[in-house]
Amino acid sequence: MTTTPAILLELHSEALESMTRRPRPFFDAVTDIAAEDYPDAELSPEDFRSLLASGAPALVDLWTRKLTAWDFAEAPRWSQDTPARSDERRQLVYERLDFDEDLRKALDATAPVHKEPGATVITREFTPWYTPERAARHAFYWPKYREVLERKGLPATAVGHLDEAAHSVVERLADPEQAECRQAKGLVVGYVQSGKTANFTGVTAKAIDAGYRLVIVLGGTLNLLRAQTQRRLDKELVGQENILGGADPTDPDTLVGIDYVGDDDEWDDFVSFGFRPSQHGHPDIDRLTTRDKDYAGLQQGIRALEFEKRNRQQPLHHPENLHHAAARIMVVKKNKAVLTKLVKNLKQIQAQGLLSEIPALIIDDESDQASVNTTDPKKWEGGAPERTAINGLISQLLTLLPRAQYVGYTATPFANVFVDPADSEDIFPNDFLISLRRPDGYMGVQDFHDLDSSVPPEDRTVANSQELAHVRGVYEDTGDRLQEALDAFLIAGAIKLYRAAHGIPEKRFRHHTMLVHESVRMAEHAELALRINTMWHNSAPLGPVGQARLRKLYDTDFAQVSDARADGVPTPASFDELRPHISRARQLINKGESPVIVVNGDKESDYAKTDLDFDRTPHVWKILVGGTKLSRGFTVEGLTVTYYRRKTQQADTLMQMGRWFGFREGYRDLVRLYIGREETTRPATATRPAATVDLYEAFEAICRDEEDFRTELSRYATLVDGHPQVTPSQIPPLVSQHLPWIKPSARNKMFNAELVEVRTPGVWEEPVAYPEEPEALQHNVECWAPVLDVLADTPVPLSVEDGRPFIARVGTMPHADLLSVLCELRWSAPERFSPHLEFLLEAGRESASIDDWFVIAPMQTSVRRREARILGRGPFTLAHRTRRRGPLFGGIREPHHVAAAMRLAGAANLTGNAIIEENIRPRRGALVLYPVVESEPRITPDGAIDPRQLVMAFAFVAPMSTARGDRRLVRFRAIDSGRCDAAIIDRDELQM
Template identity: 30%
Template sequence: MPTGPEMRISLAGNSPTAAGWSPKRGPVIDLFVNDKISSSNGGLNRESLNRVVDESLDILAHCVDPSIEEANHAVLVVGNVQSGKTLSFTALSALASDNGYGLVIVLAGSTKDLEAQSEARLANDLGINSFLRNWTHFPHPCSDDLAELRTKIENWKRHRNGDSILKQPSLIITVIKNHKRIVDTAEVLGKLRSVLKNVPTLIIDDESDQASLNTKARQNLLTGKTEKSTTYDSILELRNAIASHTYVQYTATPQANLLLTVGDVLDPSYVKVISAGDAYTGGEYFFRDRLKELVIELPSADLCDPKSMPLDAPDSLAQALRFFLLGVAATVLSKDAHRSMMIQASQDTDPHRTYGRWVEGMLSVWPLLLQDQHENELRDDFLVSYNSLKETHNGLPEFRVLMEVMPEVCREIQIRVVNSKADGRKIDWDSHPYWILVGGMKLDRGFTVEGLTVTYMPRRLADNADTIQQRARFFGYREAYAGLCRIFLLKDSIRAFTDYVDDEIQLRNDLMEVPNGSLKEWKRKFLLSKSLKSLTRSNIVGRKSVSRISLDAGWISLKYLDTPSNIASNNATILDFVDKASAHFGPREIMHDGEVYVDRRRIEIRNTYLTVHDAEIVRSLLLDLSLSEIIDRTLVTALCMQLDVLMGSAGVIDIVMMNNLNTKGQKGRTGQNVRTNMFIGRNPQTASSIEELNYSGDRTFFASDRLTIQVRNQLIKDFGDSTNAVYWLSFHLPDSVLSDFIVESL
């Protein structure tokens, strides 16, 4: 079948919101922006910061109006992995202070490392320790802080009420996401409930899909119980202690947040999708645009098996280390910023020491080998890696120059094991520029690795979509040095990351198109890579009617287009589509192909086709159909979600009008018979070659690399003595279908 020109479908942004109040910029946010510009070393400029501020204003506009004394609300903010979510919620905090919020509580990660990371960023971005006194910080408040908290809150209220000339700072509380610490904070604030009654508050939950949610939701759904997991229960206590507040959930993987039980107090009613900056390099960058350049497949033998670790380091680890050291050497010569390598080995902690020992061994031996004038093998290996980097990174110094400093570079690297059994030393990025981090779970989520260029991940594939995405610490603002990046992954992990790109784009696009950002009536629907078992961990899923629909390559048909109440409207919809598509693209007769399909029947019943270049025309057809059965509605929704992918590299969809929509010669069939036996077979069936065929059969009329839609006009005689013409649709899905469909039935 002929192909048409490629067409790109643009993604829509959020619809204008209908916020109940309108927050404004003030001195705190202006100071925040100016400080970030003056101290920026990551490409932040006033334009990109103003975008962050505008998005944060929209989020704040959907938080509780500070003039309301008793109200609470839960909202969801969706970013990308390593894309600046912390910057967003620090900007949101600054705007809250400017607009009458007296208290901000940040649930700052579930580990001490993440908590320290978030506190450091808040201190830097908000000037918590500044003499300008925009904030008073209380980390992990306990009963000993009760009196001072009361005084600070009362001082802030006096200033707000006009009884204090001197500006009084807003309060910010940081708490690790540990149920005991959260309960302690809730108890302190509960004792101040009367003081806090008219103090508008933000509760910001960083990485909100982790630890915060009720891990007994699925069990409750099945048993009818109302049990609560400990961290979830502690967050409820915290929220109950504050009369007027908004619970703001930040995450890059919102699947868990979107599948909470209807009526759950953490179930968000509003969603905001925030954008990444221009220099952001994420899933599309690494797994679509530059997959072949920057992603290296690990041999299956290099899978980290904690029960059977080899004695010697795999060659691929040495290759990854050479890439990293060459990048560091180039950085040393250019006096650039940090460079880091990350080894995500295993969930088990025992292999971490092994990988660390292997790296230490290479870094200690290689300088000696490189200084040996008779040793050429290692230098040759470095040259191979150098030539690869030279193809992807502009301005790489000469190989000779890099190798001159290589022995010293090897001695400059700091190696740190990051896991629950490690010594707990904080990684002070300002103390040293070049790091290799080895770990597993602690490097999965929220952990920022400064200047990360090389990732070595020989671990097994995660089962859940959100888990594997959170492992992508190599995403981030790396465009300036992306050519130095290399990502070493096993084959199944490469497939999962690659497939997830389309799933993530579709989810973000769907969320951006939610009318006014309101999730109350939004029907949950997701794409899920066939290589993954689930969207998220099953124990938190509280929605009753969520099911997985598998869309496999081959033929699939709508089932119930012959419902009496819908025949007339659907016939009109399909004919209108054919007329519009014919006017735009022109019907053509399908002639003898010679290899795929044959149609030598008389001309009035020969198949004709259209090649449609615009997915929106097809999407409109599908969405305008009147469908009585959930099986058909689900199929249509799934197809609409993947239309852009299903258009293939040619950017077209083929429409085949079976028998040119002619009913001549039909005697009438039952709808049940059509549903089970849609397609006319080859004629004659005894033909042994193409030359002997008069017709190759309906199933042969499709394009192998893109979506084909067959439209047929079928006489149906189900309804008494009458016979009805019913226009019926069948779809042939190409092998490029990468994802299944998760749907909620409302």
């Protein structure tokens, strides 16, 4: 018989499903399965390769997911110690499947090994208990949740990374079966609007499978946010059978009062197991909160936390009891009244001696909001911590539940890492800090800023510039552009409808929203909403004037961006082709009482609006106006246009307002950010008058600090001799400084640890804390005179493959001579460079670590270049840069210079031109000089510049010869040597 593609797909699927424990000879498995249902089926590797070559989507997806799952598996028994996500692991899989070389090549081409790094883990040492065998022994909720993620269309690699990150969290919690009580506390750092809920849902699923029997999720400060989290967990983890609790889904009388049944359009999409888990030896999940009801007390009193025991002679955490007991889960607001009630109930139960046996997990969503203690330590009586309400209640929960594990989730971690680690009742992540990877398909800071772009500003277009494609500046002197933003929202909605009519799944455009954020004052929200409503209804988009306005915006903006960035998604060929969809888009936005919704208020009733419930409302096409409540945890679905002009003095607030970050599948090219420019005031300092700072650039600076923090974590996550290089308590000194004019989140404490040395072999290091005083600037310029003397008069061409060529004056300098220069430099913040200087000094003391440096002074060739002589040498090209972070520069580098320096230091597997290649030495570093001016320089008639106007900036890449496998990359020392064991000390105490 002819084996149709459908039959082949069925056989492949069943064969792979049979390989739950390990890969085994595939065609043998297929033959065994076919013998029963399709005895005449013809099966061969050639048929398999042919289907792969034809691009059969279902088969490709099936094999991609299975191969990726095997690739990501952590130390399975069949792996023979092959590392996860490696070519060695994949080849072992092929061997066990008994595939020939041709089939291996076909599968590698279809589903290549994903080698991108996963989550970064900073941890202190722990006792391994969550082995692959232990995880698989009682696995039930995690495999089901994995299926949910796959059905949602998450790429196999995204599911693999989520599995990997969730495993990293659970393995660092205490073993729920162990006899002694132990608490672990950790922090998971994600990105704003990046799917942190999916990660903690995965952690919850794995934790329940492992034996945790009470899960408390702190889900926001509003019931709207709490209900969002509750529904998500109910839909994707708890499942229909646990929600029904034994009720007959076919008997309406038994369904009265049960969540979702009959009033949720997606009830059929809720995960279903086909049976009550307890009927098949798995734990049921009992909900102690519901979609509409926050925690209101244990409904059955103490009995709600009484767990049935198979062996009453053993405690609940004994394996004989633990894996047959139902789990309890509650999603509660971070609200004083609610948490006080929970604490009160637990104290009543504590008297019965039950709590000490319960393995519990506390998940704290947006853990830097409300959870952190913000009281002033100077006002504490007797030195005992005085806590804010929510922090105090969380502390009591941890005290009442001695087997509770605390895991915080946030996108802005700085407040959490400055919590006092010596306070055992607080939430400092003593045990681990995990930084999640940037998800595939996520629009983040890199998609709205031209960070380190190699394209000169004058050559940037919507095709090669993120800023030009997505950002529209709002300047005080050019109007507020609010009407344009509203028009953009309407056009984007019409394009979505066009795409839905041309094959893109309509569900992808279920919601279409615009966010307007100017103030935290509720009175101003109402006024702004009225203004927007009036402007919207007076805009007459279907009349001749309105049509001309929309046509112009489409032609000059959307058409150009979509042509460059739509990436194959259907796009109208002209405004005339789009015009029929504009009326329908306007109808959807106008549906209901108003196109505008105000999101603010102090009462829960202020948020009980149907159009704010993205889960229960089929289509939300609205303009949202609000303040703080829009910046924390509130997921604005379908967000396409953002109008943001709010002024803030809080760095973490600025980060959290990045609601325009997120997943925008099918409409990335339509996303627009209208953001205030040059309107945030920077206070005056002793050396600089007050000035206006560009809000967009300030946001970029904060984002850079966060990215720098993630980069630092990833560098120090590698174990040395099997031990961590840094532990969570050593993280604070690694936190980059925010904009000095934005208030930090940290309390007035500092850790009793000082960063002494940072070893950076093969890493581009770029100091930014240059002085501002004219005398200090002149001093630094004079220090660099010996370096300027080694540079040749004639520039030479430098280039690295795929990089932009440039010319530079070059020379070499002995390491000892360069150290003499670096040791004499002055800084606005010396502590930012001293750990790097210590590394270079140490390299000079180590035998044959660094011989010399290849010095590069790049020269511009543009007709608009600035040139000047420095201390009689030169001329040199002057770079114009600004201090975007108070006294700190935002960034000075140019990417093509970075590539050349990395190659010269032996840190990049690139090929340079002849001059670069002939100057590479095993113990030679690369140093790049950037003479920087901050304003229009005054050049004397003989072409010289006053040294007091010049910042002699530089960057360096130390040679790989400084890398030593037996040395940590960071070294600390106690600030107060008499208190080496103290985790923190008062900053003021040091100055007395």
